[in-house]
Amino acid sequence: ADDPLITEVQPWAQSFGDGVDATPYGMPIEYESDVVRRNVEWLTADTISSINFTPIHALDGTITPQGCAFERHHSGAIDLPKEDYRLMINGLVDTPLVFTYADLERFPRENHVYFCECAANTGMEWAGAQLNGAQFTHGMIHNMEYSGIPLRTLLNEAGLDAAGDLADKWVFVEGADASSNGRSIPMVKALDDVLVAFKANGEALRKEHGYPVRLVVPGWEGNMWVKWLRRVEVMDGPVESREETSKYTDVLEDGTARKWTWEMDAKSVVTSPSPQAPITHGKGPLVITGLAWSGRGSITRVDVSLDGGKNWQEARLAAPGTDKALTRFYLDHDWQGEEMLLQSRAHDSTGYVQPTKNQLREMRGLNSIYHNNGIQTWWVRETGEAENVEVS
Amino acid sequence: DTLGLGRPATEAEIKAWDLDVRPDGRGLPPGSGSVADGEELFVDYCSVCHGVFAEGVDNWPELAGGDDTLADEDPVKTVGSYWPYLSTAWDYVHRSMPYGNAQSLTHDEVYAIVAYILYSNFLVEDDFVLSHENFLEVEMPNADGFIVDDRAETEYPVFSTAPCMTDCKDSVEITMRARVLDVTPEDDSAAAPAPEPEVTQAAAPAGPDPELVAAGEKVFKRCAACHQVGEGAQNRVGPVLTGIVGQPAGAVADFRYSKALEERAEEGLIWDAETLKAFLAKPKEFLPRNKMSFPGLRKDEDLAAIVAFLQAQE
Numbered sequence: 151a152d153d154p155l156i157t158e159v160q161p162w163a164q165s166f167g168d169g170v171d172a173t174p175y176g177m178p179i180e181y182e183s184d185v186v187r188r189n190v191e192w193l194t195a196d197t198i199s200s201i202n203f204t205p206i207h208a209l210d211g212t213i214t215p216q217g218c219a220f221e222r223h224h225s226g227a228i229d230l231p232k233e234d235y236r237l238m239i240n241g242l243v244d245t246p247l248v249f250t251y252a253d254l255e256r257f258p259r260e261n262h263v264y265f266c267e268c269a270a271n272t273g274m275e276w277a278g279a280q281l282n283g284a285q286f287t288h289g290m291i292h293n294m295e296y297s298g299i300p301l302r303t304l305l306n307e308a309g310l311d312a313a314g315d316l317a318d319k320w321v322f323v324e325g326a327d328a329s330s331n332g333r334s335i336p337m338v339k340a341l342d343d344v345l346v347a348f349k350a351n352g353e354a355l356r357k358e359h360g361y362p363v364r365l366v367v368p369g370w371e372g373n374m375w376v377k378w379l380r381r382v383e384v385m386d387g388p389v390e391s392r393e394e395t396s397k398y399t400d401v402l403e404d405g406t407a408r409k410w411t412w413e414m415d416a417k418s419v420v421t422s423p424s425p426q427a428p429i430t431h432g433k434g435p436l437v438i439t440g441l442a443w444s445g446r447g448s449i450t451r452v453d454v455s456l457d458g459g460k461n462w463q464e465a466r467l468a469a470p471g472t473d474k475a476l477t478r479f480y481l482d483h484d485w486q487g488e489e490m491l492l493q494s495r496a497h498d499s500t501g502y503v504q505p506t507k508n509q510l511r512e513m514r515g516l517n518s519i520y521h522n523n524g525i526q527t528w529w530v531r532e533t534g535e536a537e538n539v540e541v542s
Numbered sequence: 543d544t545l546g547l548g549r550p551a552t553e554a555e556i557k558a559w560d561l562d563v564r565p566d567g568r569g570l571p572p573g574s575g576s577v578a579d580g581e582e583l584f585v586d587y588c589s590v591c592h593g594v595f596a597e598g599v600d601n602w603p604e605l606a607g608g609d610d611t612l613a614d615e616d617p618v619k620t621v622g623s624y625w626p627y628l629s630t631a632w633d634y635v636h637r638s639m640p641y642g643n644a645q646s647l648t649h650d651e652v653y654a655i656v657a658y659i660l661y662s663n664f665l666v667e668d669d670f671v672l673s674h675e676n677f678l679e680v681e682m683p684n685a686d687g688f689i690v691d692d693r694a695e696t697e698y699p700v701f702s703t704a705p706c707m708t709d710c711k712d713s714v715e716i717t718m719r720a721r722v723l724d725v726t727p728e729d730d731s732a733a734a735p736a737p738e739p740e741v742t743q744a745a746a747p748a749g750p751d752p753e754l755v756a757a758g759e760k761v762f763k764r765c766a767a768c769h770q771v772g773e774g775a776q777n778r779v780g781p782v783l784t785g786i787v788g789q790p791a792g793a794v795a796d797f798r799y800s801k802a803l804e805e806r807a808e809e810g811l812i813w814d815a816e817t818l819k820a821f822l823a824k825p826k827e828f829l830p831r832n833k834m835s836f837p838g839l840r841k842d843e844d845l846a847a848i849v850a851f852l853q854a855q856e
Contacts (some may be wrong), residue, residue: 195601405613
């Protein structure tokens, strides 16, 4: 039959659209209004100290738009004008220094794309399948291009002779918000790839991501990426702050806990089809896609299984994996309406292969909360609907 | 090679920001506080979230109890059962608590609150006084409960072998479904649109100046950590403030007021524009020993704005 959208003249083909002054800063068109961050209310006591989730089921490519990139605050997202911003470097340095935002803009800067994943991403799934949607199971992640100054540049500006042997030294980093969220980072990492960033995806950081300045700690758990960064102290040991003792430590089955579990291991998830992104087009060509990442290097390969891990095939990487950044993968499939148990399995440049959830549970028990990088399963029904399940 | 950017930090600046306390006690300022004083402070400042006995309210963290539960199905991780260093508790209370009014406690108050948390975990007696001098003598039960990340030895070799690609298992069964638990938030994007608010044309401008109300809404952000207004508002650290202007003091249902406020309420205190401004300018002077841990609004225009905003909340 003739399609009236083609045979009849449509209003948008006849009259005007918006002028260039309609939206000086544009928002997504109204038809995409469901592509937003979401909160799981029962997780936390209060939205001021809480987390929401990136709608990864509805995004493609690898760069996360700032406007829907997950937020995690411990005392709310604060309003800190860049004119009022100060960064202090103190402790075991030759000269303790204070920088203004304008000072920071005068240092040589670099651009890097990195993922930031909360250590608790997928943490609700330790005891079994709980949340129905890739946004909720895997959405505590975003991936942005950061512009900023290597932390080592600022440490050198203050001078590290006073610190002596750097091998056993640390930096303590803290934010300007009421939680201050201090974390200790070994000097080796601080001097390696840590960035003091003030732009993301080309524009100023959003308030919820630490405007005007945040720390970027590539490959390491998101809690260390201190927002509203106000102080870096060179120290001869870790502070053992609340965020590195009572939180962000991983309780093992025997009750002992791992601490300093900073690195995010290789992980992947099929973002579509998935519970929030069912198949609606019937049989035939189907794009199966997802994201893979590793905090210890780059993604070299992703395998996809359609039958719950019995058989695997290599997916197509949209682009070669890069260091500590998201990689997009595709498996172009001819779907004949069969049930599928969709899984993905990431390989990284160290040779590490993403384990199953049961392999992790055998190592750690069920109480770790953090660092759950096990293989996810979506049960896709004949109807095209999908559900979060676990398989034998 | 340096660029000569930035300027030296002054001693006072470093002192103001360099507050962290180390496990060996470095960074602790001189001071002391007793369990008894700590209990009073805890009830006033902390119990709304953490419970009078530090047992935790709703989803807020429990700070006491949980002994010998770390190997259980659901470990209870409290200061007593889990935290390896007392310095962490002092540092955190000092820098980040009370929630919504961080860095408002004196050093002695922090010592007292930490002493009370220890007492509520049965780690000290009720006559205990914590100070910078005896700080390191307190034994934390789980001090030896941590190991440094050993994934490189225990996990990476196991998870770094070439994986199976075909016929990797005999059968695949679904063992668990998320739908059975059904804890996923509802997608409200498909829900019916909210009804248009009813617009009533006021005959005369009886209410507060709308501009002042808008300014007050911004000021209220400083109150919102503890107080809610509007539809669905609930008592939190502080009482609901809907309709507070013109209301007798201490009248919000189900809120535990301080003794100080209850006494003034009995004397007939009414929250009108004047009393509210006086209270919010200097809470501790207007109502000594009340439990609102807010230092006060310094600017007259902020006071006028917040009262206008509260007036608009009916």
